[in-house]
Amino acid sequence: MTVAVVQFGGSNCDRDTVQALAHLGIDADLVWHEDGLPEETTGVVLPGGFSYGDYLRAGAMAARSPVMDEVREAADAGTPVLGICNGAQIGCESSLTPGAFTTNESARFQCERVTLRVENADTPWTEGFDEGEVVEFPIAHGEGRYEIDDNRLDELEADGRVLFRYCDEDGNVTPEANPNGSKHSVAGVLGDRDSVAVLMPHPERVSLPDIGSTDGQGVLRAFGE
């Protein structure tokens, strides 16, 4: 049982992710994208970073790597797939998940801790949380503003495919608590299956007790089942 953490040129959260998974007793390995997914792959993480220097649009180049065809096949077969930050951008650029992550409203790179409200606790990524629970994760992105057409967003909302929303410390979803101008304050969404998810905040950066918080463990535990 091995989770493949797929490295592209410019990935930089790959090792942190392996370490965070290992801390939870989940076997994970770095996989260079040109090498393809190993046969024993039981989960896939598209990690954060700056693949191809965010050239064109963040995630646009990595989404065209042949390994993404394998990731899609694995996802279609029910293998859990999680895109984190740049991995979320790659997930949307490759249509594994709906919508797109575009330039922050501030037009700046933002690195800060944010609070998130768990919108649907009935998914593998959130079953360790309560619905409405407020958790704190870091963000570190320049292109994290979630965009999607209104009809599609209404469908996602109706289907419970919004996983996390930016909120204030009391769980109120307000424009002030939305760090990047994401539509409906969306911070994470599910793909067609609930085994596929992407989120802009970084659960792997809040998964090791030594770093001070373990709020992110619930997300990564999905790979332990």
Ligand SMILES: NC(=O)CC[C@H](N)C(=O)O
């Ligand atoms: N931390 C990350 O993965 C960064 C994502 C991407 N490079 C951005 O700035 O939007």
